Amino acid sequence: MRTSWWLPVAAALVSVLTFLAAKDSLTDDAYITLDYAKNLAVHGEWALIPGVPANTATSPLNVALLGFVTFLTRISGAAHPVVALGLVDAGVSAVLGWAWARTGRPALAAAAGTALILLNPILLSALGMEVLLIAAMLVLLVAFADRPVAFGILSGLAVLTRLDLILFVVAIGLCAPAIRRRAWRVLGLLGLIVLPWFLFSWLYFGSAVPDTLVIKQLQKSFGGNGYLETGLRLMWSSDPLAVFSFAPAELGVLAVLASLPWRGRAPVRGLETTLRRRLAPFIGLGLGGIAYYALYSMLGVPPYHWYYVPPVVALSAAAAGVALPRIPHAGVLVLATALVAGYAPAFTRPVPWEAPPYFGNWASARDYARVGRELAERVPGAAVGSPGEIGTLAYFCDCRIIDGFSDPGLLGPEIRQRIDNASPVVAWLFRVNYANFDWSRRPIRLGYQLRYLPGPGQWQVFSVAKGVGHFTLEPIR
Numbered sequence: 001m002r003t004s005w006w007l008p009v010a011a012a013l014v015s016v017l018t019f020l021a022a023k024d025s026l027t028d029d030a031y032i033t034l035d036y037a038k039n040l041a042v043h044g045e046w047a048l049i050p051g052v053p054a055n056t057a058t059s060p061l062n063v064a065l066l067g068f069v070t071f072l073t074r075i076s077g078a079a080h081p082v083v084a085l086g087l088v089d090a091g092v093s094a095v096l097g098w099a100w101a102r103t104g105r106p107a108l109a110a111a112a113g114t115a116l117i118l119l120n121p122i123l124l125s126a127l128g129m130e131v132l133l134i135a136a137m138l139v140l141l142v143a144f145a146d147r148p149v150a151f152g153i154l155s156g157l158a159v160l161t162r163l164d165l166i167l168f169v170v171a172i173g174l175c176a177p178a179i180r181r182r183a184w185r186v187l188g189l190l191g192l193i194v195l196p197w198f199l200f201s202w203l204y205f206g207s208a209v210p211d212t213l214v215i216k217q218l219q220k221s222f223g224g225n226g227y228l229e230t231g232l233r234l235m236w237s238s239d240p241l242a243v244f245s246f247a248p249a250e251l252g253v254l255a256v257l258a259s260l261p262w263r264g265r266a267p268v269r270g271l272e273t274t275l276r277r278r279l280a281p282f283i284g285l286g287l288g289g290i291a292y293y294a295l296y297s298m299l300g301v302p303p304y305h306w307y308y309v310p311p312v313v314a315l316s317a318a319a320a321g322v323a324l325p326r327i328p329h330a331g332v333l334v335l336a337t338a339l340v341a342g343y344a345p346a347f348t349r350p351v352p353w354e355a356p357p358y359f360g361n362w363a364s365a366r367d368y369a370r371v372g373r374e375l376a377e378r379v380p381g382a383a384v385g386s387p388g389e390i391g392t393l394a395y396f397c398d399c400r401i402i403d404g405f406s407d408p409g410l411l412g413p414e415i416r417q418r419i420d421n422a423s424p425v426v427a428w429l430f431r432v433n434y435a436n437f438d439w440s441r442r443p444i445r446l447g448y449q450l451r452y453l454p455g456p457g458q459w460q461v462f463s464v465a466k467g468v469g470h471f472t473l474e475p476i477r
Contacts, residue, residue, distance in 0.1 A: 004102075008098040020086075021353055024365060025359075026082075030129050032057070033066065033129055036057045036063045041068075048406040049401060052400070052444070054405065054406055054408055056215070060201075066084055092132045092135075092136050093132060100143075103282075109321065113317050113321060116339060116340065117313050119343050125358035141168060141281070142172060142285050145280070146176070151173070151176075152186040152187070153193065156189060156192065159193075160197060163209055163210075168314060171287045175284030176281050207433055211404070215411075246312065249289070251315075251319040252286050253315055256322065285317055286315055288314055289314030290311070292311045324336065361389055362389055362461070369395075369396045372396030373396050375393065382400070383445060385448065385450060388403070407444050412439050452471055457469075458470060
């Protein structure tokens with residue numbers, strides 16, 4: 001294909017440039033991923049803090065990739081997880097560009113689809129997490145929706161990237177005739193890839209799925225604003241950056257719904273005859289994005305911006321794959337340029353960024369790094385209670401920062417609360433999942449408690465989201 005070489009190269013180059021802009025402003029949850037990668041590379045442990053195995057990494061595949069590349073960076077001496085992140089992001093972005101080239105879409109539509117994903121401010125605000133890997137996996141599933149064996153393998157890798165990507169696997173598989181006819185083969189390959197990890201996690205950590213499923217569902221720190229309400233508010237806000245961040249996805253919704261055969265046979269069967277086979281997987285991808293948004297709205301999870309990445313990426317790709325090829329080339333250039341130009345406010349700020357376009361942490365990454373280093377000097381070897389955000393502090397302190405993300409001994413009451421509040425079926429599923437959990441495990445005893453307070457103070461920090469604040473360190477007797 002004509003786009004098979006230059007699109008991956010261009011995607012990798014864009015990724016390098018955006019990484020250089022964002023690397024000093026990564027979110028706290030991104031540093032949780034880097035904590036896991038560093039401990040895996042340096043200590044051989046699946047842990048947020050050294051010596052305490054935990055199960056709060058949401059993406060096993062992303063941690064494994066980052067951990068492996070971080071291990072390779074140790075050739076020069078110390079490990080460099082942030083450097084590893086830049087290398088992995090460039091490689092994954094190249095795969096994304098290659099996957100677009102393989103979809104068979106016109107070169108202009110493929111390039112537009114790649115740009116709409118890689119430059120989206122929502123995705124860029126979550127670099128360090130599995131967002132780029134999600135994008136690559138989703139487009140790969142579309143690209144190989146005519147090859148059951150490859151699709152089955154990629155489905156397993158997608159589920160290891162994020163468990164909830166199974167929604168996209170099902171949606172694309174149902175819309176792709178070649179996959180539907182070989183569904184058992186696909187399911188067998190998927191199971192062959194994912195079961196070893198989930199079985200190990202179930203037996204070793206006491207939970208097949210990451211404990212973040214419980215932690216995040218119990219968080220109520222957004223003033224009653226849920227996933228659905230926040231998403232709709234951003235889509236129709238007066239902020240041009242928010243409007244344009246969601247605009248490609250909204251175009252994708254229209255393109256998918258307009259392409260469904262509403263008359264005659266059932267949609268899934270009708271797709272096979274009314275749409276070209278290369279188009280059907282994009283319809284499935286878009287339907288998966290709609291289903292994902294609906295599911296997360298029903299779950300009532302907090303509106304973290306990275307939770308919007310899968311549906312925004314899927315529906316943006318659907319827009320590029322379904323709608324753009326039907327428009328004359330001049331129209332594609334105008335529309336794609338207008339959409340990408342809507343991202344411009346994210347790139348007019350000084351680089352490297354002080355904060356990403358979407359940011360809600362209590363302190364900037366630079367201030368958290370300073371506090372973490374100073375904390376290591378003040379209380380060497382002591383266990384310190386987390387103020388509520390842990391990733392960046394733990395990374396730069398390289399010490400024992402304690403909360404539910406790092407210490408499984410704290411999770412027993414939260415898991416029981418989630419089970420008690422669940423419906424009978426969901427409660428049963430949770431009991432099965434936590435059948436091997438060590439309920440007798442005691443929390444790590446704290447020597448100090450770190451607290452965040454708004455306003456100026458001695459240990460002062462700043463965040464574009466929260467303004468001026470400060471930390472206090474209190475001994476526990």
